[in-house]
Structure formats: structure tokens, C-alpha cells
Amino acid sequence: MTSSMDTPPKSRAPWWFNLLGHLLEPWVKLRRDPAEPAALLQAGVPVCYVIERDGISDALILERACREAGLPSPMQPLPGTRRRRSVLALGRSDGLVLGKNRQRSPKDALGQLTRALEGDPGRDVQIVPVSIYVGRAPSRDSGWFRVLFSENWVVVGHFRRLLALLLNGRDTVVQFSDPVSLREALADAGEIPPERFARKIARVLRVHFRRIRAAVIGPDLSHRRTVVDAVLNAEPVRAAITATASKEKISYAKAWRRAQKLMLEIAADYSHPVVRSASFVLSNFWNKLYDGIAMHHFDKARAAAPGFEVVYVPSHRSHADYLLLSYQLHASGVVVPHIAAGVNLNLPVIGPILRRGGAFFLRRSFKGNAMYSVIFNEYMAQLIDRGVPIEYFIEGGRSRTGRLLAPRAGLLAMTVRAFLRAPRRPVLFQPVYIGYEKLMEGKSYAGELSGKPKEKESLIGLIKGLKVLRQRYGHVALNFGEPIELTPMLDAASAQWRAVGGDPDAKPEWLGSVVDRLAEQIQVNINRAADVNPINLLALALLATPKHAMAEADLLTQLELSKALIEELPYSDRVTLTPMDPAGIIAYGEQMGWIRRVSHSLGDVLVADDEQAVLLSYFRNNVLHLTATAAWVACCFLNNRRMSRGSVLRLGKIIYPFIQGELFLPWDTEGFGQQMQATIDFFLRRGLLEASGEGRVLERGPGQEDAAFQLKVIARSLTQAFERYYITLAALAKNGPHTMTAAELENACTLTAQRLSLLSEQAAPEFFDKALFRGFIQKLRERRIVWTDEAGKLDYDRALEEMVRDARVILAREVRHSILKITPGGEDKAEHDAETAALPPADATPPDASPADLHARHVETAHRQHVHEPVAAEAAADAPPEGKSDQ
Template identity: 45%
Template structure:
């Protein structure tokens, strides 16, 4: 029997002949009323064959078939009904079928078309049929278990009758999603079964599982009503135990304590509302059009891939209050269920809090300390959400970064997430890192105020009303880049291979969990940075801030920007680190348009510069992407005082500072990876004309002083010099004080004061340079590397290892910079030492 034959009208079976007029009518109705989107946006890239396919719908409904036909026509795919396969009269069937009566009832039997396809494959071993699963969603509201009224209007899990289908058609006909899946071989689904009945059962079961996973990813799992969910939490063992403990500790009546627990639950829980989602979707579409020139998406296909068989936990960086709104908007537009967002209790404002709660926000207090009852309710709520498969979103940094650098992760939410999964490992979890890149910040001015030493303003309704004036401004483009997801089961298998055989409970955590969560937090931050996509503002800030007066002749600035573009194209990072196609003049024009830089006209060539206020704000945008060229900058620093260096010497100097730079900038490489990345970096710098290799790559040299390439190299090095100066400053203070003289807090206080003094005297006076968090991170890095030790009195001790670090740092910084630092910290200037000459450096 041939696999494929051309369709002939006379070959249709009588049932299809009767249904044909209805299909035509439904196509006409769909064209007039229905507005649908397709996921993925270009389904032809899924590799759907042009012949030999059969479409599979979740429900065998004529209207869904009409939408499938319209979607195929829009994207030039093989349309339903254009081929006959293995004796079937129509190349579409539904997994779920219904009795053709006024009140629909599901049919337990598999589709006759599927049976005929299976029988044809069993009869013809050389035949093949590719199934293309297609899910149609009329509105995308998660179904509620206890809210029957809202079930009437939204896409849901259960069976829908004719009346409800008609109402759905009328109410949600403008919000339909047609989602194509990857083609799958029917023969593979049969898995070698030779009996027709068993093969049909197996194929049907696998198709049902596929559609169940797709539905969970797109509309989310079944939801309970907020009050019903809180009532269920009150009956769980950990919450009942916490109530009993509170009664025993305080002597209050059981009913009063239980009521307090219930209020905690209502304070925490989201109250998801589909009308609110539709309202926010319209509002945000208008808002993004008003505020931004566009939102650029990178690697978003990772979301759909991970959502098929995992519960997603979104863990983005936190740059702005816009982050969670943009991410939810992007996820919704990608055809996935929007995440439930952990929001600070400070955002639970009058009017605003209820709106956010209906959009999926659940609220969390800044601290749980001393409140075991609240802790039990929150842990129970988070565990219930994850066990049901709801996507979650939270910021592991805890607060927005005011400097543009990633903040150290906080273990609280990560620990509770992992612990909840251990207690109820229902559906695997994948953590999804997400990078946000802005060309201009809505909160830019408030960040400047906070960095200058003034306190953070408390969120309020009045403050929100005042912020509406920002709608008159333009904030450029936004980059949203999805990092590589982290599968929790793989991490658990590595840390504790026998975890599946252990018993866990919410009221006790295993001792090994802290190390796992710490590694997970570090890995998330590294993958966020690995997903970074630099924009023109980032690169202009990176270059101009490397100049003493934050100014540059436009022509020279353009040359340096082109160098950055070239090096980013060869950077040892992922493809996400590529700059979108803008040339250097366009980057400068973009930065000028957004108000980051000023232009000073001059007959010999315009000068592009920043005043102090713009320069301080520009440090934020530089810090977003500094890590992408950090290795290039460190190599360039090695040539500040030397013209030639041996490869072994370069490797040793980079290894010296790398652990501390990696901790601050979240660089990804271990010792072996660093060696490979350094080789790639040197090769890229050689191709750019910055360095040249000699003696079969054992010697690397720069051009003579005063040459154009050396000037470019030194600017690149200056981008990392403030980081190295901070490190040397801390080391110099320790050496000056001596072992056991300073406590950690005293060292940080002194280092922050000296760094601020240094920025006032020599550098741009930017709070970024004397950020206490960065200084603290370096001190912790020294301790982790065994360079310093802390005694029982919290005093810092060191030995010759610190002096060795100081000696190597001298080779990078040079005498002039060291003397400037020593002058500021009131050290005696050491006797001049003879710098090693180039021949000695090359031999090292």
C-alpha cells in the first residue's frame, strides 16, 4: 500500500463528506472572529516535513481543526486534509474524542484514524508517519479547583460542554494560542509492539502525556482558590505543629493562634485572576511602547524546552522594578504560564498590592526571624505551589543592585525551594537564569541619590503617583536573555546520589543542603552573567570611564568601540555575548540620544565626554558587562609596565588575581577552563593587532609606546585597573597594620574611607569605587584562598602568603600607581626598586 496519495474528492469517506460543509463554515467564522497567535512564532523551523505527516489535536473538535488549518496556511505548512495516509481519509485526529450529542461525553476508545495508521504501519514495515502534535488554547487562565464561576470563561483542564465552548468562542476568540510541537515518529511511539491494540494504547498514552505536559507549561497546573489553599495549609502537619508550639509558648487560645496563621496565609498567597492578567497584558503593551524602543529577546527557546518536563523557577538578576513585569510579559507572549512572583511585603500597598496579587504576586516578609508560625505557613505555601507544578519567580540577590554588579546570593528562597522539592519530588525543577540589560534606568536618579549616602525611600502610593512623570521620558531598548537552565535533579545526584532513598520533612533540613544551595546560588549568578548581551550604552560607558577625564575624541572613541566589538565576537563566552549589529558611530549616537554623553564641538574633531553626574551613573552600565572583557583587561594590565612577557609569566599573574576577580564579576572558569579561556583571549588580542606572539607562542609582546595599538591596549587595561587598585589598597592596609591588629569590620571601615579619599584625590568620585560590599567580597576571597585567617576574636592574621600577593601585585600596578595609593593611605613610600626589563620578563 503506498504511504501517500493525492487527495481526491470522490475518495473521501461519507463522514468526511458530511463534515466538509461544517468545516468550511467554521473556517469562515474563525476568519471573521478569531484572532490567534502561533507558538513557536516560526513553526516551520521545527522541521515539520512537507509530506507524510498527520496532525494530532488534544481534542477532536471541528473548530480546533479550522484554527489548525488557518495556522498552517499562514506559515505555508502542509494543510489538514491535503493527503491520505495509510487508508485514512483525513490527516488529523484528536486524542480526546466525544459523543456527538447535545451533552458531550468523552469516548474511551482511541481515534479510528490512529487505529488505521497503526494498522498500516504494521502491515507495511517500510512505511513511516510523522505525528505533529498541535495544542489549541482558548484563553490561557489557569483553572481553579474551587471557583466554578471563573471556569466558565477560561481555558481549563476539565471537559467543556457545548454551551461553555460557545461562550469561550465569544469571550476568548480574540485570545487564542495555537502551539505546534516537535514532530514525532508514530513507529517510535509504538516501540516495536506487533499487536495493534497494544500499539494503539501505547501511542495514545504517550500523546496524552505530551498534551498534559504542554497544558501545564502553557496555562499552569490546576489552581485552588486562595482561601481554599490557605485552609488546606492549616491542616498540614508542619503548620499544625507550629500552631501547637505557639500555643504552648505563649499560652494563647488555640483558635486565636490558628486565626493568626490563617491571616499569615492570606497575607502571603497570590489571588490569580485571568481578567487581571488580560488587563495587565494590555496595560503593559501600552507601557512598553511608551517607555521603550523595543524589548529584544535572546535564547528564549530555552524556556519552552525546559517547560516541557520541568517546573520552572525563574531566577533573574534584579536591576529595576520593571524586571518582573517584563519577564511575566515575555513569558506570557511566549505561550507559557506566567510565573508566581515572590514580592517584598513593602509592595503590598493599598490598591497596588491587590492588583499585583491578582497578577500572580505572593508576598514575603524581609525576615522570618523569631516567627515560627509565619515560617511554617510560608514554607507550606511554597511547597504546595511547587508540588502542583506552578512556575515561580524570585530574585536571589534579595534587592535591586544599585551598582550594576550582581549582588551575593541569599540562600533563603533557594533553600526553601530545594527543601520543598526534596519533601515532595512530584515534578522535576529547573532554575532559569535571566539577564536584563537596560540602556537607561527608570530608577537611575534614585540610585544616584542612594549611592551618594542618602537612605532608600520607602515605597508608597504617593511615590508611585510621582513616578508617573517618567512616562514622558524614553528609556531606550531592553535586552532579555535566558541563560542555560540548571536541572535540580542533576545537582542533587552530584551532591547526594542516594537522595531519592532518604526521607525528608519540612520541619528539618539535612546538613548537606547548605553546601548544595551555596553552589546553586553561585552557579545561577554565573549563568546570568554568561547570558549578558551588551548594548551601545554599556560599551560607551566601558570605554569612556577608562579615560582620566571621561572624555575622548569622537574618532578615537569609535576606534575603541570597534575594538570592543571585535573582541566580544571572539570572547570565550556564549553566543549571547555578541553585540547586536550597530557600528561605532551608531553606538555613540545612541548614547548621546539617551543623554549618557555630551558632545563638545571642536574644529579638529568633536569630543565626547561625561560630566560627573553622568559618569557616576555610567558606572552602573559599565558594571553590567565588565565581566565580558575582564580577561582581556587583565591581560592588558600586565603590559602597563612591560613590553614583552613570557606566556608562563602571564598565566601566573592572571592566576594570582583571577579568584578575586571571578568572585566579584562571576566569571565561570575553573583552573583548566581559565587556561583555555586565556589562550583564546591572547589569540583574539593578537588578531586585533594588540599583541604579537613570538618563539612559538612562548613570548607575547605589544607594540612600542605611543603606537595606536598600544594606546588601545592601555585603554582596555584601564577598564580593570580600579578593581586591582581596590585589591592592592586592602592588602596595603593589612600589611601596614600587621598580623592580628585589625578586625574584619575595622579593615572594611578603613578600606572604605581610604578608597573614598582616593577617589576624591585621583579618580572619579564614584561610590562604585568604595562600595563596601565589593571590599567585603575581596576580604572573604582572601580568607577563602587561605591568604588570611580569622581568630576567635575576629582579628585578621596573615603570613608570607599575603606578602607574596603584594609582590606580584606590584608587577601589575607599577610604581607610580603604588606610590599614589601609598600617599593616600599615609604609608611611607618604599625605596625605589628597579623594574625588571623586558628581556628578563620575557625569560620569566
């Protein structure tokens, strides 16, 4: 009935089993844990080994490990029972198996052992769980093919297991756990039937193996195995399934199958071997595509991450963003995040690869599908609750203009609500700025902004697009911005936010404002981590000239000035700047094909051709926010030789909220005032401005001087924004109050901008981007300069007239006249009449204005009467006669 531990019985394995063992032996090197497992066993008690998988390879490895350790053979009969082998497996594989009967479950074998013990109270069996891992967690230096067959959570077939043994067999671990006395376990279980006891032991053993596997090779990230069931069994999802079944009069089972299909459409299926293999492929891919990928401030991001659920929120400028960030994180030894991707990328062949790389897919809209919305929300909650790092793009899509887009806060709201349900692990949002020197999608972006429809993603389109691999795309920078902790933002919003608890449907009043502030702060922090590359600097300079051309000497001077501006007036300590000198920047731009040199006896000229200039506007817009303050100050001297310092500051503070909303600038109004002061001082040091009257009056030189030219180049980066603002104001003024909805105004502005672009010098494609007009109109509404009446039409007050008047300081008369002439609305009038047409009485106020609003408006009106009218008069006095040079 018992076996001696001193002289283990010989194996009774069949001849073919022993032959396979000899053939496999040279390919497998075992490491036992513990090294002497015999010390764990109780002498004289029969041993039954339990392994996870029922396969011939695991049996061969177990038999060899037992033989080398002096343990009883698993291939001998189990004493006291009718079992022919002293081993049983909890799970089956698709390969060769130990016994003849594949249909017998582990519960049957455990039940058989239990009944044998009940028949003989003096008998016992010690259960020894044995975990076997072939090629566990290969290092980053392992070959990519070996990684494909490393140990993971997936049960594989016999052929794949054979390849794993041949490739990774010399890294095999056999881990023996402490034995469990089946007699003692039966006594502890009490009076329960053998079948139920067998199920309980099998369940305990499965949990044990999962814990050991997680400790050895990492947590199970195969979501189709661990998350799908959790989502479908969650109370909100079960309720949604029941509601769907009732509403559509279908069975619960059919509704459940629909929910499961939706869940499988969404869920990632992360695979470490696929990620590691993809890293090898991408390494070669990036080497062919880019000249280098740089990460800045990553050490700060890594230091901040421990203990947090990390949500990466990068800028979105290219399809390459997904792969670049994941690749760089993996190469740096950080867990690859699970990435929210549009369902349009779930293409044949590509979709499954992305899914195994950690992508989970979402539809563009959740409207009309309540079950889908509930399932996706629950899936996000499961990821966050499990501490899985996540990545998503809050812009909702790729930027076609190079600017950060207005955020879409859907995924942010889901993240915040998931944390409120179970605030066990604090959430950290990690902004990432991704900067390119050339984009694969550049030409398609320009086409879309010009009115061409967006091409739908398809496998054929992807194959056709492979021709882009023949080009070089320069360098890429990934700059990690200042991280944002969620908990302090919640504390500031409500001291009782923890009381929301586990209610998945809770939507406290303050939730919307928290999400909006969070979204804006993420965009601000992305911009605060900008990388300024040579192409950005060339775009800032050359696009400021009518023909996108500049003499080499002037371009060298302008590049040096731009670098000095960014260095001496730092936007943020996370902004990075190219180390190239101006001459090197020009040479690099020629090498990249962005500019060409026109030789001339009086000095070479550098030119960006029309097509290249349109594409360069993207890279100018990447860094527009860095020079916004300087551009505003310079704009004040486009049409004025002289202005008071106070006027520049006061006007700047008025216009700032609109610039801030468009460019996600980081300062409050007072902070922007300080930036303007520092910028004026910089211009004075550089000789671009001169001061008189104890520094109160600022003056630029005549138009033919280099200083005036340099100021003009700096100013041009913002003038198109002011032209868009004026188009909006002119459309409102010409049509009058109570005549247009916000959508009609937006459409009128877009058409006006398109026509103006055709009639004047070529403008950047984003000049007539609807989103920019929409953002400006929304900001007017937020500041209560414009509001909606009961009929849904726009109304406004005298504040609009003052904005029209202020525009005269910045925009030349011919520009204003052109805009007024082509803006759809009332009959053409004289400029003065048009600029003040249809304005309501000065006491007009929004219908829902509070007493505080009324008081603020009276103060603002008084302020404007005493400040801004003199400014306009001063500007008119300072400016040269219309149509003449100020030289």
C-alpha cells in the same frame, strides 16, 4: 411519577422568568456538550439537574439548553417529590435565586430526594450534573474588557454575571455529564442515614464540578481558595501554631487566627482576568517607555520546560523586572509565574493588583518569628508540589552597581528542601539576563551608593515617580540562559538524597554545599547570557579616559575593537551583541542623551558629562565579565613594556579566583589559562602586542602609539578592582595581624576608598561599595590567606606579602603610594617598609590547618620564590623609571 422523554412537559416557570429568557436570548449563543444530551438519559426516569451556582442566569441558560435539546424542563416540579423545580444548585451567588428560601442547602434537597426514594422502593431519580461556562478562557485576541468578565473560579454577583452575559454570552458552553442513578448510589452506600448520604453525594458532585471546570478553563490558581487551607492544615504549621499557643499562653484558636493572617499576607491571589487586563495596560505602557523588548533563546527555554517545575531566576536591576518578564511570558503563550516580592511592595492599590498578578510577598527577615518561617516554607512547598511556575531574585534586591550581587540562598534552600520532601516533579532553574539601555532608578542608585539613604517605597512616592514616564528608555533585552536541572546536582552530592523523603525538617550535611553551588551556577549562567547593547560598549570605552572624552576617530576604533573582541573570543553561545556599526553606536548614544558631541576643527570629541558618566558605570558593569580576560592581559602592560607570556599566565591564575568571585566567571583555573592564551593571540593578530623569543616574550609599543592607547582603554575596566584589592591588603599590612576583625577591615577599606575617590579622579560609585570589599575579604578567608584567631581578629601569613609584591606589576607607584598614605593604620613609612610591614614569619599557618593545607602552603611558597620574585624583578627591569614617560 415518571415523565415521558418523547414529549417533555412544558415549563411551569413564572411569567417574569419567561420574559427574562426572551430578553436574554439575543445576547446568548449556546453550545451543548454533547450536542444531543438526550441520548445520555434513561427514558421514563425523572430527571433532577444539578448546577454549580444558584443564580437566575444559570437557570435561564439551563432551561433554554434543555428546551432546545428536547429534555425535561428544569422549571417543572420533580415527579414523586414535593420539589417545585427539577434543579438544585450546590453553591449560592449574591444575585437572584431560583427559590424563595435561600437558606436551604443542597444537602437538604438531596436529603429530601433520598427520603422520597426510601418511602417508595420502586422509584428512582437520575441526577444530571450540568456545567455552565460563560466566556470560557478567552483567546489572547479578545478585548481586555471581555477578559475581565470571562469565566473563572470566583463566584460572582448578579451585576457582574449580567455584564459577563452581555460581553461573553455568545461564547457559552452547557456541558451535560452522564446521569447518576440515585437509587443505585443509595444501594451502594449501604445502611447510612439519609443526611450522611446527602453530604456524601454533595461532596462527590463538588469534586466532579471542580474536575470539569479545571479541564475547561484551567486549574484553579486562586490560592486563597486552594492553598491557604492546605498550608494551615499541614503538620509543620499545626505544630508551629501549637508551639506559639503554648509559648505565649494563648488559645489555639487565637494562634490559628494569627497564622491565617500571616498566610493571607503572603499568598498570591492569581486571577487570569487581571493578568490579561494588565497585559493590555502594560502593552501601552511599554510602548511609551521603551523602543522595543527583545527575547533571545526563549525557544530553547520553552523546549526544556515540559515535565519540569520551572523556577525563573532573573537578574534584578529594576522594579520593571517583575512586570517585563511576566508580560513577555504571557505574550508568548506561557503561564505567568508566581513571583516572590518584598513586602515593601504590598502598597495600597498596587499590592492587591500585584497579588492578583501572581505576586506573593515575603518579609526581608524571618528572624524572631518562627511561625512565619514555617508558614512561608510550607507555602513554597505547596507551590512546588502543585507544579506552579515560580520566579524569584536570588540577589535579594536590585543591583545598585550593575554587577550581579552575591546571591542570598534562602529561597533556593526552600525550593530544594520542598523538592526533597516530595520529588514528584523535577525542578528546572531558568536563569534570565535582563539588560537595559537606561534605568528609571538610575539617579537614585547613584545617590544611594554615594551615601544617601534608600527611599522607602510608598504610594505617594510611586505617584511622584510617574514623571519618569515622560522619558524614553531605549531597548530592553531578556536573554534566557542555560537551564539548570536540580536532580543531577543532588545525584552528584549524595546518592541517597531520595532517602530524605517527607521530613520537612530534614537538613542533610550536603544541603548547604548544593545550595551554594546552585546559587553560583545560576549567577554564572545569567552572565553567560548577557546582551551587549550600544550603551554598554560606549561605557566601556569612554569611562576608561580621565575626562570621559575621546576623539571621534579613537572612539570609532575602540568600539570596533570591543565588538571584534566579543565576536572572535565568544564568552558563550548565548551572548548577544548589537548589530550596530561603530558610527551607528555613537549616533544612538547621542540620540539617547548619554553622550554629547563637541565640535572642533581638528576633529569632533565625544564626551560623557560627569553625571552621565556616573550612570554609565552601571552599564559598563553589566558586561564587565565579558572583557575581564582581555582587561587582565592588558593590565599587565599598563606599567610594563615587556613581559614573558608565562608570567602573564601565572599571575593571571593567581589573581583569577578573586576576579571570578566578583564577576561570576565560568571557567576553572585551567580554563581561564586557555582564555588568556586566546586573548594574547587576539592581541597579537590585532597588532596590540608583539612577540619575540619564539612567542615567549610579549611587548607593547611606546605609550604614544595607538596600540598602547587601546590596550590602556581595555585595561581600565579592571584597574579599580585591583586598587580595591590593594587597599584591603594595605590595611591588613599597616595594622598588622591580630588587630582587626573582618567588619573593622571592611569599614577601614570603605573609608579609604571614599577618601581616595575624593582626592583623585572621580571613580565609579561602586569603587567604595562595602559589598565588594566584603566579597574580597571572604575570598581571602576561603583561600586561607587570611583567617580568624580565637579573639575574632584576622591573622595572615607570607602569602599576603607575595600578593602585595605582585601588585607592583599592575599598579603604578603613585597609586600605591596614595593608597598607603591614606589607609588608616600605623605610622607612615617608606613604601618598601609599608608594603612589608607587620608581616608574620613565613611559617605562619592557620591554627586549624590540616596536613594537606601545610603541604600545599610549602609548595605554594616554593612556587612563589621561584616564579613571582623574578616576575617582579622582570617587571621592574621592563618598566621605565618612575615618574618618566615610557615613550
